Amino acid sequence: MDAFQRELTELLPRLRRFARALCRDATEADDLVQAAVERALRKRDQWRPGTRLDSWMFTLMKNAWIDETRSRSRRIALFRPAEEGGGRAEDRDPLGTRLVGTAVERAMASLPDEQRLAVALVLVEGLSYGEAAEVLRIPEGTLTSRLVRGRQALAQQLEGLAP
Amino acid sequence: MSDPQMRDGGEARLKALLAAHYDPVLEESVPERLRAAVVAPAPPLARAGAGWRMPAAMAASLAAGVLIGWGVLGERPASLPDPYASGALAQVLQSGLASAPDPNAAAQVGLSFRTAQGGYCRTFTAKDGLSGLACREPKGWRLRMIVLGPASGPEPAYRTAASALPAPLLAEVDRLASGPPLDASQEAAARAKGWT
Secondary structure (H helix, E strand, C coil): CCHHHHHHHHHHHHHHHHHHHHCCCHHHHHHHHHHHHHHHHHCHHHCCECECHHHHHHHHHHHHHHHHHHHHHHHHHHHCCCCCCCCCHHHHCCCCCCHHHHHHHHHHHHCCHHHHHHHHHHHHCCCCHHHHHHHHCCCHHHHHHHHHHHHHHHHHHHCCCCC | CCCHHHHCHHHHHHHHHHHHHHCHHHHCCCCHHHHHHHHCCCCCCCCCCCCCCCCHHHHHHHHHHHHHHHHHHCCCCCCCCCCECCHHHHHHHHHCCCCCCCCCCCEEEEEEEEECCCCEEEEEEEHHHEEEEEEEECCEEEEEEEEECCCCCCCCCCCCCCCCCCHHHHHHHHHHECCCCCCHHHHHHHHHCCCC
């Protein structure tokens, strides 16, 4: 394992957290991380040592996620269960272990993709506005307005929840 | 943090809510398949071979299409072994006939053939350029290969007019098949016996 791979391995927990904030369930999130890792290995000569690997990985994940959301609607028919009701994430939790999280997850899922990315980078991953704007390749003002709108929508939906 | 927005108490509270929900992910043990992906050689474009492959083209633009497939499979182990077709795709593989294609089906069956071990395998083509190969096993149709992209490359022995399959897929068919593909009556007979 070389230095790049070591650093990437150390990042995996954070990449998984970021993915979890974007995706509908844990499996999908880990698949996104895997797709991003594979992209990273193919493009590793584009990463400049000394710059932040986390930001670079977040950008790769964003791209993979956007590609996927675009293609999902076209492909979903192929994999849709023959009978309704078998494949949704909510149906795969018979024990209700995710109940606590569902309010947060539902609220996140309701955000438009661009707002969800902004929220995930700044409020979940703790990037500064400038860093997040760079990851998303958008002006900071655009990032700020997406974040504000996302934050308002979340706050509305999560009103009354602790803490 | 000096972002002026951080003075907003609403943001701090929201951050805390999100942290309570997402931060525990950091404490989870990282699935072995992700650790393995980091040290794996960069995945090639579609490559013939046994087992599950995620071709680069697919990782690039289809990562989650596969996930959707796996999502429907139900729970999936941490590594990448043995995904089985499910849902509409499983139905097509089990009941579809290349000799009587159903234009409304989610996918079309291409070639059906037997392996040296006597098992049945079938290729399929879905809309928008996704095609693959699945083999019947006791538990179901195991996906051996999925390829994204148009048919291309040299034409191996089993190419038929009806099967515009990508070259890597055809190469895998050539590798696995122990004889010519099933004809219409053999295909119908195999279906009637449930591909066993």
